[in-house]
Amino acid sequence: MAVSTDPFSIVYDALWQMVEDYSGFTDLVNVGNRLRFASDIRDPLKRETLTNDFPAVGILANGHFPHLQRTSNSSTVTSRFIFMLVSGEQQLDRALYPITWEMLRAMTKWATRLQALTWETKTFVTLAKPIDSSEIFTEDTFLGSTKGILGWSGRWDYEVEMQFLTADLNP
Numbered sequence: 001m002a003v004s005t006d007p008f009s010i011v012y013d014a015l016w017q018m019v020e021d022y023s024g025f026t027d028l029v030n031v032g033n034r035l036r037f038a039s040d041i042r043d044p045l046k047r048e049t050l051t052n053d054f055p056a057v058g059i060l061a062n063g064h065f066p067h068l069q070r071t072s073n074s075s076t077v078t079s080r081f082i083f084m085l086v087s088g089e090q091q092l093d094r095a096l097y098p099i100t101w102e103m104l105r106a107m108t109k110w111a112t113r114l115q116a117l118t119w120e121t122k123t124f125v126t127l128a129k130p131i132d133s134s135e136i137f138t139e140d141t142f143l144g145s146t147k148g149i150l151g152w153s154g155r156w157d158y159e160v161e162m163q164f165l166t167a168d169l170n171p
Contacts, residue, residue, distance in 0.1 A: 004038070007119045008064065008079060011160050012038050015059055015081060018113045024102035028095070029057050037061070054088025054151065055095040057103075062157065068166065075166045076126075083156040088149055096135065096152040103156060104130065114160065124162045132157040 004010050016036060019025045035058035062080040070076045083103055087095035110128040117125050135154040 005119075007077070007117075007124055007162055007164075008061075009038055010117050010119060011079060011114065011125065011162070012059065012061070012081070014114055014117055015083075015158070015160075018109055019057075019083075019103055019106040021113075022102065022106040022109070025099070025106050028099050028102060029055055033057065054086060054149070055099055056086045056088075057099065058084045060084055068169075070163075073166055075164050075169055077162045077164075079160045079162065080131075081158045081160070083158060085154045086151065087153065088151045090137075090151055092152060096154050100133070100154050100156070107156075107158070119164070120168055122165070122168070124164055125160060126163050127159075127161040129159055130156050131159050 004013055016034075020034070033053060033056040035056060037058065037060065060082040062082050064080075065078040067076045067078075085096065085099055085103070087099070089095045107128075107130060114125040114128050115123060117123065133154065133156050135152055137150070137152050139150050
């Protein structure tokens with residue numbers, strides 16, 4: 001896999017690393033069911049899903065909100081991501097709640113993991129936080145239709161705030 005050099009990709013990769021470094025998460029979600037949208041796998045979504053394709057977790061991009069020249073010498077960007085979970089289970093306590101809980105626990109490491117990231121030799125992440133969550137019972141998910149496999153899906157909306165010297169952003 002190519003090394004990411006832009007801050008958005010660096011943060012995305014670090015979010016995955018943050019949850020994958022935590023055994024509470026990795027014990028519950030098989031490697032093949034961790035859907036990375038920035039990797040060597042060209043099409044991470046499966047065309048056909050089976051019961052062993054669940055639970056599945058993906059981190060989705062959900063937009064960037066730049067604030068150029070926020071101060072006299074700095075600019076900020078708030079990037080939003082969605083941690084999406086498809087449980088494949090009708091019972092809340094089989095996959096949805098345990099995995100959601102373990103993802104939240106993994107997110108507590110943001111200060112050490114994300115604040116250490118660098119771009120152009122400077123740290124840039126100033127804050128990361130979950131901002132919202134929701135659950136729904138359905139067979140239609142971000143994976144597409146699960147072919148009649150009913151179950152709970154959940155999401156964490158997550159914000160990462162980044163700050164840069166405006167002069168460093170100039171091409």
